[in-house]
Amino acid sequence: MSTETKDQAAQAKQDLFAHAKAPINQKLTAEQKIKLYTDMVRIRKFEQAALQSYQKGKMGGFLHLYIGQEATAIGTISLTEENDHIITAYRDHGHALAVGMTMNECMAELFGKFTGCSKGKGGSMHYFAPEKRYWGGHGIVGGQTPLGLGIAYALKYRGLKGCCLCYLGDGAINQGAFHESLNLASLWSIPVIYIIENNRYSMGTSQARSSAYPEAGLASRAEGYNMEWDRIDGSNLYEIRAKVHVAMERARNESRPMILEIDTYRYYGHSIADANHKKYRTKEEIEDYQNNKDPISVYQQILVAEGVLDEDKIKDIDSAAKEEAKASVDFAENSPYPPAQELLTDVYWTTDNPGQHSNQGRMFFNDRLPWDDEYQA
Secondary structure, three states, X not given: OOHHHHHHHHHHHHHHOOOOOOHHHHOOXXXXXXXXXXXXXXXXXXXXXXHHXXXXXXXXXXXXXXXXXXXXXXXXXXXXXXXXXXXXXXXXXXXXXXXXXXXXXXXXXXXXXXXXXXXXXXXXXXXXXXXXXXXOOOOOOOOHHHHHHHHHHHHHHOOOOOOEEEEEEHHHHHOHHHHHHHHXXXXXXXXXXXXXXXXXXXXXXXXXXXXXXXXXXXXXXXXXXXXXXXXXXXXXXXXXXXXXXXXXXXXXXXXXXXXXXXXXXXXXXXXXXXXXXXXXXOHXXXXXXXXXXXXXXXXXXXXXXXXXXXXXXHHHHHXXXXXXXXXXXXXXXXXXXXXXXXXXXXXXXXXXXXXXOOOXXXXXXXXXXXXXXXXXX
């Protein structure tokens, strides 16, 4: 090995452990470290099982996989406290499992079954668990950003020490709603943290073709709104935890917003329907990330070096997660579809009143319609 190569290897190892001594990471016990690793593996196995089921025609609609980005959800959500809230976009499976939703309710939702978290009526993009302070996946690009702001505003209004983690993709940063949110977040000093999961591609369009001046960092747009920002290596769970913890403490204690850009990568297309994902990026690019930056492999390498994990434990975790994912597919397969009388429940119906242009409507949350008996007949 040449001296230059040795120096590069030494620097890479130093970078790998640079944030291991951050106070928030030094508090982790061996058991907690293993749980973080296990949770990342569970997300991947769930996604792989979902992909297989989708390819077998078991589910309809879209399927946006999170494979390659697992450290972001696990690293950030592991820092949440009792008054912290979470909201995200349509690539929401990882966040859902990270907040403690079960594989069964998540897989059943993908299958459109009544036992799903949204009674089978939301699908891949609409996981929700309000009791876990998880305000869901949202299918409109950037549509969750003003909602995240509103959640954080409510915390401040009620005098609660907490913050809202609002996740978005790199393609959403050019949406008008996002910039309106940034303006109000800074103007009113709202404890919202916008987390850009930058996987480099907005659907099939590279960042270079969709965002002006990406070299400055997407999060740097915060400067136009007098907000703090930072960039994070999304393959290193310790770095994610170290930097996001600082942002969350600042939001809780000083009620200030922040933008964090986490550099990550998705192994599959924008959704499984994205047949061109190997045309707008090279095979070599995908393999380079998988071989050198995979977040699960990186964290596994760290824990083995720390003496927390060994080969046998790694195999046990992998096997258990795979079995859990397989069982969730069986659960979804054997669950019923929503009954006909559920068709118009849990929806908001707005009356279009010509001439008045009002938004007066009727709420149907868990109500039954007058003609329910006709459905049941």
